[in-house]
Amino acid sequence: GAVVSQHPSRVICKSGTSVKIECRSLDFQATTMFWYRQFPKQSLMLMATSNEGSKATYEQGVEKDKFLINHASLTLSTLTVTSAHPEDSSFYICSADLGTSLWSSYNEQFFGPGTRLTVL
Amino acid sequence: AQKITQTQPGMFVQEKEAVTLDCTYDTSDPSYGLFWYKQPSSGEMIFLIYQGSYDQQNATEGRYSLNFQKARKSANLVISASQLGDSAMYFCAMRDHGSGNTGKLIFGQGTTLQVKP
Numbered sequence: 001g002a003v004v005s006q007h008p009s010r011v012i013c014k015s016g017t018s019v020k021i022e023c024r025s026l027d028f029q030a031t032t033m034f035w036y037r038q039f040p041k042q043s044l045m046l047m048a049t050s051n052e053g054s055k056a057t058y059e060q061g062v063e064k065d066k067f068l069i070n071h072a073s074l075t076l077s078t079l080t081v082t083s084a085h086p087e088d089s090s091f092y093i094c095s096a097d098l099g100t101s102l103w104s105s106y107n108e109q110f111f112g113p114g115t116r117l118t119v120l
Numbered sequence: 121a122q123k124i125t126q127t128q129p130g131m132f133v134q135e136k137e138a139v140t141l142d143c144t145y146d147t148s149d150p151s152y153g154l155f156w157y158k159q160p161s162s163g164e165m166i167f168l169i170y171q172g173s174y175d176q177q178n179a180t181e182g183r184y185s186l187n188f189q190k191a192r193k194s195a196n197l198v199i200s201a202s203q204l205g206d207s208a209m210y211f212c213a214m215r216d217h218g219s220g221n222t223g224k225l226i227f228g229q230g231t232t233l234q235v236k237p
Contacts, residue, residue: 034224043211043227044165091163097223109215109225111157111165 002028004096006112013084014120021079021115023094029074030096034109035067038091050077084119091116122147124214126228133202134236140187141197141231143212152216154195155225156186160208168210171195202235209233 003026013019023033031052036044048069049057056069066088068080077096081088093114123146133139145154152173158166171179171186179186187196199206212228 032223038163041209041230041232043229044225046224046226049224093163093165095165095225108167108170109155109223110167114163114165116163 002096002098002108002110004030004094004110004112006094006115008115009113010116010118012118012120015085016083019081019084019117021081021092021094021117023077023079023096023112025075025096025110028096028098030077030098031074032097033071033077034095034097035069035077035079036093036095038093038114040091044093047079081117084117086119089117089119122149122214122216122226124212124226124228126212126231128231129229130232130234132234132236133199133206135204136201138198138200139202139233141199141210141212141233143195143197143228145193145195145212145214147193147214147216149216152214154186154188155213155215156184156195156197157211157213158206158208159211159230165211169197199233204235204237207233207235 005024007022033050035047038044046059047062050069050071052071052074058064071077095109095111125144154171156168169179169181169184169186171188178188183200185198209230209232211230213225215225
């Protein structure tokens with residue numbers, strides 16, 4: 001099956017530093033990747049849609065200068081949390097789309113295992 | 121606007137019994153897909169089952185089945201013969217043309233299921 005990895009799985013950093021999270025599709029090419037944020041016991045909130053070779057599309061309310069997304073290749077997207085603060089502490093999850101017809105009879109979006117960010 | 125609603129924040133079920141997790145959705149697009157995911161305490165999102173809006177039959181995957189009632193815009197997940205390992209948070213999600221063809225998923229609030237021994 002399709003596998004998506006994320007690195008690191010857990011990171012603790014000091015306030016003011018920047019943190020980069022990588023999302024890789026290991027056995028397929030993903031033209032589109034998605035970044036979600038999840039607070040404890042809450043739902044996944046889409047932050048941005050990342051397309052290979054183009055600028056990411058951010059959801060309303062998400063600061064693009066704060067959360068930098070780069071989709072440099074068909075297998076790698078990165079999320080950089082710049083000048084992190086304690087309120088940025090959260091669980092960040094990426095997903096990758098197989099890129100087949102959106103309206104095929106069966107469609108899956110494959111999720112990475114997530115990155116738990118703690119900002120002190 | 122697209123919306124997914126899960127009205128049960130928490131549910132309990134006895135081991136080996138069946139349980140239904142509710143999900144209602146709202147979309148003006150006739151073409152859409154509905155998904156259920158399981159998220160254990162480890163945080164990984166595990167895909168369970170998919171239902172397309174044009175599918176004639178309810179989807180089934182092992183112990184999971186989806187009770188799809190299109191007129192009511194509901195897509196409830198039924199787990200049969202519950203196991204202790206089913207204890208997790210469950211999310212209903214939808215994608216449709218309203219997503220701007222980006223394929224993004226809209227998630228419900230989630231339901232925490234606890235299976236009692």
